[in-house]
Amino acid sequence: MENWFLNIAHWLTSWLVSLGLAPVWADLILLVVQWTIIVGIITLNVLILIWLERKVAGFMQERLGPNRLGPFGIFQTIADTLKLLTKEDIIPSQTDRLIFKVAPMFFIIVAVMLYAVLPMGQDMAVVNLNVGLFYFISVGSLSTICILMAGWGSNNKWSLLGAMRSVAQMISYEIPLAFSLLGVVMITGSLNLSDIVQAQHNIWFILLQPVAFVTFFIAATAELNRGPFDMPEAEQELTAGAYTEYTGMRWALFFLAEYTNLVAVSALASTLFLGGWQGPFLPSWLWIILKTYLIMLVFMWLKWTFPRIRMDHLMSLSWKVLIPISLVNIVLTGAGIELFRWMGW
Amino acid sequence: MFTTDLYTINIGPQHPSTHGGLHVEAVMDGEVVKDAIVHLGYVHRSVEKIAESRTYTQFIPYASRLDYLATHLPTLGYVQAVEKLIGVEVPERAEYIRVILGELSRIASHMVFVGSLAIDLGATTGLIYCLRDRERIMDMFEMSSGQRLLASYMRIGGVITDLPEEFFPAVHSFLDDLPKMIDEYNGLISGNEILQARCKGIGILTSEEAMAYGVTGPNLRASGVAYDLRQADPYGIYERFNFEIPIGQRGDCMDRLTVRIKEIEQSGHIIRQALKEMPVGEVRGKVPKVIKPEKGKEVYHRIESAKGELGYYLVSDGTEKPYRVHVRAPSFVNLMVLPSISRGGKLQDIIAVIATLDPVLGESDR
Amino acid sequence: MYGKGLLKGLGITFKHTFEKDITIQYPEEMPFLQDRFRGCLAFDFGKCIACGLCTKACPNNVLSFETAKEEGAKKKKLLSYTIDLQYCLFCNLCVEVCPTNTLYFTHNFELTKLNREEIKIIYHRPPELDLLSEEKKTDNPGVQVEPSDAAETEAKRIKQIEAMKMALGKNPLKALGKVVDGEEDIAILSALIATDEKKLSKIAELMVDDREKARKIAQAFVSKEKKDRQKEGGEQG
Numbered sequence: 042m043e044n045w046f047l048n049i050a051h052w053l054t055s056w057l058v059s060l061g062l063a064p065v066w067a068d069l070i071l072l073v074v075q076w077t078i079i080v081g082i083i084t085l086n087v088l089i090l091i092w093l094e095r096k097v098a099g100f101m102q103e104r105l106g107p108n109r110l111g112p113f114g115i116f117q118t119i120a121d122t123l124k125l126l127t128k129e130d131i132i133p134s135q136t137d138r139l140i141f142k143v144a145p146m147f148f149i150i151v152a153v154m155l156y157a158v159l160p161m162g163q164d165m166a167v168v169n170l171n172v173g174l175f176y177f178i179s180v181g182s183l184s185t186i187c188i189l190m191a192g193w194g195s196n197n198k199w200s201l202l203g204a205m206r207s208v209a210q211m212i213s214y215e216i217p218l219a220f221s222l223l224g225v226v227m228i229t230g231s232l233n234l235s236d237i238v239q240a241q242h243n244i245w246f247i248l249l250q251p252v253a254f255v256t257f258f259i260a261a262t263a264e265l266n267r268g269p270f271d272m273p274e275a276e277q278e279l280t281a282g283a284y285t286e287y288t289g290m291r292w293a294l295f296f297l298a299e300y301t302n303l304v305a306v307s308a309l310a311s312t313l314f315l316g317g318w319q320g321p322f323l324p325s326w327l328w329i330i331l332k333t334y335l336i337m338l339v340f341m342w343l344k345w346t347f348p349r350i351r352m353d354h355l356m357s358l359s360w361k362v363l364i365p366i367s368l369v370n371i372v373l374t375g376a377g378i379e380l381f382r383w384m385g386w
Numbered sequence: 387m388f389t390t391d392l393y394t395i396n397i398g399p400q401h402p403s404t405h406g407g408l409h410v411e412a413v414m415d416g417e418v419v420k421d422a423i424v425h426l427g428y429v430h431r432s433v434e435k436i437a438e439s440r441t442y443t444q445f446i447p448y449a450s451r452l453d454y455l456a457t458h459l460p461t462l463g464y465v466q467a468v469e470k471l472i473g474v475e476v477p478e479r480a481e482y483i484r485v486i487l488g489e490l491s492r493i494a495s496h497m498v499f500v501g502s503l504a505i506d507l508g509a510t511t512g513l514i515y516c517l518r519d520r521e522r523i524m525d526m527f528e529m530s531s532g533q534r535l536l537a538s539y540m541r542i543g544g545v546i547t548d549l550p551e552e553f554f555p556a557v558h559s560f561l562d563d564l565p566k567m568i569d570e571y572n573g574l575i576s577g578n579e580i581l582q583a584r585c586k587g588i589g590i591l592t593s594e595e596a597m598a599y600g601v602t603g604p605n606l607r608a609s610g611v612a613y614d615l616r617q618a619d620p621y622g623i624y625e626r627f628n629f630e631i632p633i634g635q636r637g638d639c640m641d642r643l644t645v646r647i648k649e650i651e652q653s654g655h656i657i658r659q660a661l662k663e664m665p666v667g668e669v670r671g672k673v674p675k676v677i678k679p680e681k682g683k684e685v686y687h688r689i690e691s692a693k694g695e696l697g698y699y700l701v702s703d704g705t706e707k708p709y710r711v712h713v714r715a716p717s718f719v720n721l722m723v724l725p726s727i728s729r730g731g732k733l734q735d736i737i738a739v740i741a742t743l744d745p746v747l748g749e750s751d752r
Numbered sequence: 753m754y755g756k757g758l759l760k761g762l763g764i765t766f767k768h769t770f771e772k773d774i775t776i777q778y779p780e781e782m783p784f785l786q787d788r789f790r791g792c793l794a795f796d797f798g799k800c801i802a803c804g805l806c807t808k809a810c811p812n813n814v815l816s817f818e819t820a821k822e823e824g825a826k827k828k829k830l831l832s833y834t835i836d837l838q839y840c841l842f843c844n845l846c847v848e849v850c851p852t853n854t855l856y857f858t859h860n861f862e863l864t865k866l867n868r869e870e871i872k873i874i875y876h877r878p879p880e881l882d883l884l885s886e887e888k889k890t891d892n893p894g895v896q897v898e899p900s901d902a903a904e905t906e907a908k909r910i911k912q913i914e915a916m917k918m919a920l921g922k923n924p925l926k927a928l929g930k931v932v933d934g935e936e937d938i939a940i941l942s943a944l945i946a947t948d949e950k951k952l953s954k955i956a957e958l959m960v961d962d963r964e965k966a967r968k969i970a971q972a973f974v975s976k977e978k979k980d981r982q983k984e985g986g987e988q989g
Contacts, residue, residue, distance in 0.1 A: 097769070098510070098511075099773075100768075100769045100770075100773070101511055101765045101768060101769045102510070102511050102514035102515070102768070103514070103515075103518060103768055103771060103772075103773050103774045103775075104514070104773055104774075104775050105773050105775045105777075108777075198393065198395045199395070202395075202417070202733070206417075268508060269508065269580055271508070275508070275734075276402055276508075277402050277403040277505065277506050277507070277508055277737060278403070278733060278734055278737050280401060280402060342762065342765065342766070343762075345510060345511050345765060346509070346511060346574070346761050346762050346764075346765045347508070347509060347578065347580055347758065347761065348504065348507035348508040348509035348512075348578060348580050348581045348584065349507060349508030349509075349580075349734075350580050350583070350584070351583065351584050351732060351734050351735075352417055352732060352733075352734060353417075353732065354580075354583050354584075440811050443809070443845065444809070444810075444811035444845065445811070446843065446845075447811060447841040447843035447845070448811070448841075511765055515768075518774060525786070528785075528786045528788070528789060529786045529787075529788065530788070531788065531790075531844070532786065532788035532789050532790035532842075532844065532857060533790050533842060536841070536842075538841070538843045538844065541848075546844060546848065550786075550787065550788065552786075570764060573757075573760045573761060573763075573764050574760075574761045574764045574765070575761075577757040577760060577761070578757045578758060578761050579754055579755065579756075579757045579758055580758070582757070
C-alpha cells in the first residue's frame with residue numbers, strides 16, 4: 042500500500058521508455074501527468090472540503106448542515122458547482138476588464154503552484170526542490186497581488202477597501218510567517234521539505250518549536266484570509282470585499298483558490314511541525330492527509346467561533362506581538378542549538 | 387505632508403449588517419470614518435396614517451409590526467394609551483399576563499441584539515445560539531396567542547384569553563435555564579477578547595450627549611444614567627416589582643452589550659415575581675363594543691420598550707377612529723446619535739456602533 | 753490572562769459540536785404546533801348567520817360575503833363567503849368577534865400558492881344546506897343534530913346523496929348551477945346525467961362530499977361532452 046503511487050509512476054515511466062521515448066521525455070510526460078492528477082485531486086478535495094466546512098459549521102451551531110443530496114449531503118457542493126458553472130458571467134461595465142478577468146485565473150494558478158514542492162508521502166514530492174520552503178513562501182505571497190488585481194479591476198469601493206486590507210495584512214504577516222519557520226530551518230539546516238520531514242524522525246518539531254508553531258498558525262490564518270482574519274472578504278463590513286463584483290465561475294475560482302491555499306498551508310504545517318508523512322502502521326500518503334485534515338479542522342473551528350479582529354488590531358498583533366515573539370524564538374533556538382552542540386549531543 | 391481625498395461609501399440600504407433598510411452614508415478617509423449621514427425611510431409604511439383610517443381596536447396588529455422583535459411591547463404601549471384615553475379598568479390577572487409577556491418580549495429582543503452584534507462582528511455561531519434560545523420564547527408566544535412573531539395578543543382592556551396551562555411549566559423551565567444561557571453568551575460573545583477589543587472604547591456616548599439627543603433605553607443606561615420608565619414613571623403594575631437598573635460607566639459598545647445582558651437577567655427576576663403574585667380571575671375588562679372617546683381628548687402614554695421610551699400620542703375627534711396617532715419611536719431617536727459617536731472611528735467600528743444602538747427599522751421608519 | 757476568553761469560546765463551540773442537533777427536517781418532519789396556532793383562516797358555512805361583525809372587525813378588508821333575501825324569508829341567506837388571505841394579518845380580531853364561532857384558525861400553515869387568484873378562499877353555499885332545511889320541515893326534524901356514531905353518519909350521507917339525486921333530477925338548473933357556470937353548460941350536464949345513471953350518482957355523491965372536486969369533475973364531463981359533440985358536428989359537416 043505504501044508504494045502504490047510510486048509503483049504507478051515507475052510503471053508509467055518504464056512503459057513510456059519501452060515505447061521508445063527518451064527518458065527525458067518520459068520524465069516530462071510523467072510530470073504533466075502528476076500535475077494533472079494534482080489539479081484533479083485539488084478540485085475534488087475542495088468539493089469535499091467545502092462540504093466538510095459547512096458540515097462542521099452546522100454541527101457547531103446545532104444544525105445539520107447540508108443533508109439533502111447524497112448520503113450526508115456529500116453531493117451538495119457538486120450541485121453548487123454545477124449551479125455556479127451555469128450562471129451568467131457578469132462583468133460590470135465600469136471595470137478594468139482585462140485585470141478583472143485574469144485576477145481569478147492568476148489566483149488559482151498561484152494556489153496550485155504551491156503543491157509543486159509539498160511532499161505528499163515518502164519520496165512523493167513532485168519537484169524535490171532544495172529551496173522548497175523558500176519557494177513555498179515566495180509563491181504563497183503572490184496571491185495578494187491577485188486579490189489586489191480583483192479589487193482594483195472591480196472598480197468598486199468595497200472591493201478596493203478589501204484589496205488594500207489584503208495587501209496590508211499580507212505584508213505584515215509574511216514576516217512572522219517566515220520568521221516562525223526559521224527556527225525549524227535552523228534545526229534541520231535545510232530548506233528542502235523532504236529533508237525537514239526526515240529530520241523529524243525522532244521527534245516532531247511541534248514539541249521542539251511550540252512557540253513557532255503558534256506564531257506560524259496565527260500568521261497562516263491571516264495569510265489564508267480566513268476568519269478571524271478574513272479582512273479582504275469581511276462579509277459583514279465590506280459585503281464581499283474584493284470579490285463583491287464577481288459572479289458565477291469567476292467567483293467560484295476565488296473560492297477554489299482559497300480552499301486550495303488552505304490545504305497547501307495545512308499540509309505545510311503538518312510537514313514542518315507534525316512530522317509530515319511519518320507515522321506508524323498507515324502508509325505515508327495517508328498520514329499526511331490525516332494530519333492536513335486535522336489542521337484544517339482546527340482552522341474551521343477557529344473561524345466559526347471567533348469574531349473578526351479589527352484592521353488596526355490585526356496590524357499591531359503582527360508588528361507588536363508576533364514579530365518580536367518569533368524573533369525571540371529564533372534567538373532562543375540558536376542558543377539552544379549552540380548549547381546542544383556544546384554539550385555534545 | 388500627504389493629503390488624502392475623502393470618499394463616501396454607502397453602508398446600506400442593501401448591506402449585510404444594517405438590520406433592515408438602514409442607509410448610512412459614510413464619509414471616509416481611508417479606513418477612518420470622518421462623518422456619517424443617516425438616511426431613513428426605506429421601510430416607511432405610513433403606520434401613523436394607517437392608524438387614522440382604522441378603528442382603535444383595528445390598529446393593534448399594526449402596532450405589533452412597529453418593533454417586531456419585541457412584539458408584545460409596542461402593542462402593550464398602544465393598548466394602554468387607548469385605555470388611558472377611554473378610561474378602562476384592566477383586570478389584575480391581565481396586568482400580570484401583560485408584564486410576563488412584555489418582559490419575555492424584552493428578553494427576546496435583547497437576545498436578538500446579542501446575537502446580531504456577534505454576527506455583525508463576524509462570529510456567526512453566537513447568533514445561532516441566541517436565536518436557538520429565543521425560539522423557546524417564540525414557542526411560549528405561540529402557546530399564548532397562536533402567533534410567534536407578530537402576536538397581537540394585547541387587547542384594549544386586557545388580553546385575548548387567559549394563558550394556557552402548558553405555558554407555566556414552559557416559562558418556569560425557561561427561567562431556570564436562563565442563567566445557563568447567559569453564561570454561554572458571556573463565554574462565547576461578551577467574554578471573547580477579540581470582541582472586547584472591538585467594543586471597548588468604541589462609539590462612546592457620554593451621558594450629557596445621550597440626554598441632549600434624547601436617547602433612551604439601554605443605550606442611555608449604558609452611558610451611566612439610571613433612567614428606566616418602569617421605575618421613573620411606572621405604568622401598569624410595574625411599581626409592585628423589585629428589580630435593579632443595570633447601568634454602564636463609559637457608554638461604549640461594550641457597556642451597551644453588558645447592560646443588555648444584565649437586563650435579560652433582571653427581566654427574568656420580574657417574570658418570576660409576576661408568576662408568584664399572579665391572581666386568578668378575569669383577563670378582559672368591560673370595554674364598550676364601539677370605542678368612541680370624547681371629542682378633542684388627547685393622551686400621551688409612554689412605556690419602556692426593549693429599545694427605549696416608546697410613546698403613543700392619541701388625539702380623538704369623537705368618532706371611532708383616532709384623529710391623529712403619533713408614535714415616539716425610540717429606535718428613531720437613538721439612531722440620531724450615530725453620526726456623532728461614529729466619527730473618528732474605523733469602518734469596522736461603525737458596524738459595531740450600528741449593531742449596539744440596536745435600531746429596528748420598522749419602528750424608526752414607521 | 754489574555755486569551756482565556758478565546759479558549760472558553762472554543763470550548764463552548766466544541767461542546768456543542770457533539771450535541772444533538774435541533775433542526776427540524778421540515779417537509780418530512782412537521783413542526784409541533786401549539787393548540788392556539790393561527791394557521792389558515794377557515795370558515796364553517798353552516799354556522800354563519802351573516803351578521804357582518806367579522807367584516808367590520810377586520811382591519812384590512814380581508815373578509816367579504818354575499819347575501820340574498822328570498823321572498824317571504826325573515827333572515828338573509830348567505831350565498832358565498834370570501835377570505836382574501838393575502839391581506840390577512842392573522843390578528844384574531846374576526847375570530848374573537850364572531851358570535852357563532854364560524855371563523856376559526858386551522859393548523860395549516862402551508863399557504864403558498866402559485867397564482868394570486870388562488871390565494872382567495874371562496875366558500876359557496878353548499879346545496880345540502882337548502883336540502884336539509886327542506887327535510888327538516890317535512891319528515892326529519894333531528895337531522896341537524898350531530899350524529900353520534902359512524903353508521904348514523906353513513907346513513908345520513910346516503911340519504912343526502914339520494915336527496916341530491918332527486919334534486920338533480922327534478923330541478924337540474926338550480927342544483928347544477930353550483931358546479932358549472934353558464935346556462936349552456938348546465939344544459940349539457942343535465943342532458944348527460946339524465947341519460948347516464950353512473951354520472952348522476954357520481955356527481956351527486958361528490959356534491960355532498962367534496963364540492964371542489966365535484967366542480968372539477970362536472971367541468972371535465974362538460975368539456976368532454978362538448979368536444980365529442982364538436983367531433984360529431986365535424987364529421988357530419
